[in-house]
Amino acid sequence: MSSSATVTPSPFAPDTATPVPTAGPSPTQAPPCSTGKIVFSSDRDGDFDLYSIRPDGSGLTQITNEPGADQQPALSPDGQQIAWNATRQNNISDIYRAQADGAGVVRVTDNSQPAEGPAWSSAGDRIVFTGWDDATSAFNISTMNVDGSNKSRLTTDEVNRYSPDWSPDSKWITFWGLPSGIDLTTEIFIIPVAGGTATPLTSNSFDDRSPAWSPDGARIAFESGRDGNLELYIMSSDGSGVVRLTNDPPDDIDPDWSPDGKCLV
Numbered sequence: 001m002s003s004s005a006t007v008t009p010s011p012f013a014p015d016t017a018t019p020v021p022t023a024g025p026s027p028t029q030a031p032p033c034s035t036g037k038i039v040f041s042s043d044r045d046g047d048f049d050l051y052s053i054r055p056d057g058s059g060l061t062q063i064t065n066e067p068g069a070d071q072q073p074a075l076s077p078d079g080q081q082i083a084w085n086a087t088r089q090n091n092i093s094d095i096y097r098a099q100a101d102g103a104g105v106v107r108v109t110d111n112s113q114p115a116e117g118p119a120w121s122s123a124g125d126r127i128v129f130t131g132w133d134d135a136t137s138a139f140n141i142s143t144m145n146v147d148g149s150n151k152s153r154l155t156t157d158e159v160n161r162y163s164p165d166w167s168p169d170s171k172w173i174t175f176w177g178l179p180s181g182i183d184l185t186t187e188i189f190i191i192p193v194a195g196g197t198a199t200p201l202t203s204n205s206f207d208d209r210s211p212a213w214s215p216d217g218a219r220i221a222f223e224s225g226r227d228g229n230l231e232l233y234i235m236s237s238d239g240s241g242v243v244r245l246t247n248d249p250p251d252d253i254d255p256d257w258s259p260d261g262k263c264l265v
Contacts, residue, residue, distance in 0.1 A: 033263035039063070039082060039100075041071040050084060050102070055258075055265075063102040072117050075100065076124045083108070083127055083146075085116035095129055097146060108148040114139075117163050121170045128154075128164040128173055141175055143193065154191055155198060166193075167213050167237070174201070174211040174220060188222055190237075201239035210254050213237070214261045221245075221255040221264055232264065 037052045037059070045062070048069040053060045064070045066088060073084040080100055085093045088107075093116045095108040108127070109115040115131040126143050133140045133153070139160040144151040154173060155161050161177040174190045179200065188211045191198040202208040206226040213220055214234075221234045227244065230251035235242045245264065246252040255264045 033258045033260075036079070036259065038265055039073045039075055041069075041073060041084075050082065052100075055263075061101075063098075063100075064105075070096075074119050076120050077122055078124060081124075081146075083118040083120065085118065085129075095127065095148075097127075106147075108144070108146070110148070119165045121166050122168050123170060126170075128166055130160075130162050130164060130175070141173065141191070143173075154193070154195065157198075161189075163210050165212050168215055168217040174213065176209045176211060176222075179203075188220070188239075201235070201237075212256050214257050215259060216261055221257065223251075223253045223255065 033055050035055070037054055039050060039052045041048050042051055047067065048071050049065055050063040050070045050073050051060060052063055063082070066086070068087040070084055070086045073082050075082055081097060082100055083095060083097050086096050087093050089111050092111050093114045094111050095115050095118050096105055097108050098105040109131070113132040113134070115129050118127045118129045120127060125146060127146055128141065128143045130139045131142055133156070136156055136158045138158050139162060140153060140155040140157060141161045141164045142151055142153045157177070159178040159181050161175050164173050164175040166173055171193055172190050173193055174188060176186050176188050179187055185205055186207045186209055187203060188201045188208045189198040190201055201220070204226060206224060208222055208224045208226070211220045211222045218237060219234045220237055221232060223230050224233050229249070230253050231247060232245045232252045232255050233242055234245060257264060
């Protein structure tokens with residue numbers, strides 16, 4: 001990778017208008033983030049399987065029930081399919097795809113090297129993931145068609161790259177990892193889907209991980225240990241304007257946005 005990338009995110013300006021008290025939602029209006037479903041992984045039944053649940057905590061439904069660990073699920077943009085990683089054969093993690101209810105399971109990667117952390121492009125026609133690279137002895141970022149064809153490697157680094165996520169315009173991918181082999185803390189990076197040099201969005205002496213683009217592309221949510229334990233933060237997509245969202249004794253990790261960008265889970 002020889003070219004450099006200049007990040008030109010959509011500007012994010014906080015709302016400075018004076019809040020005006022309003023009445024609660026009418027019976028015909030759903031409160032924010034009350035519709036849709038959340039897909040997650042849980043070991044509540046002995047091993048890690050996939051489940052879905054409504055944002056209010058009702059409607060818990062088990063999606064997978066197979067030996068091995070089913071983890072890191074990602075819903076397609078239209079909500080009709082799920083991609084995830086699972087260790088179902090030879091204890092090697094592969095990317096799988098199925099209908100949102102778990103029907104029609106297809107193994108997308110070929111079980112030759114570990115692959116994990118899938119995320120969908122906004123068009124739903126490509127998947128980005130992190131996979132083991134023998135040439136660098138590290139996990140690197142690649143994209144592929146949803147059937148596993150037409151793979152394209154974006155990073156060729158000798159340090160691990162994790163948790164990639166597409167920008168809503170499908171032009172950029174963000175991920176986290178060590179800046180180099182001599183660094184001790186992880187940072188968040190951005191790289192063009194077309195190829196180029198990864199640009200760091202964070203740079204400090206604490207771990208920054210698990211970036212997730214907002215639906216409008218203006219912000220990135222992430223976890224960080226910069227204030228003592230892992231909390232959730234957001235920043236503009238150029239790395240500026242960091243705002244802390246949570247302040248809890250337990251760790252808060254792995255944020256994701258609601259489709260309307262109003263809530264985080």
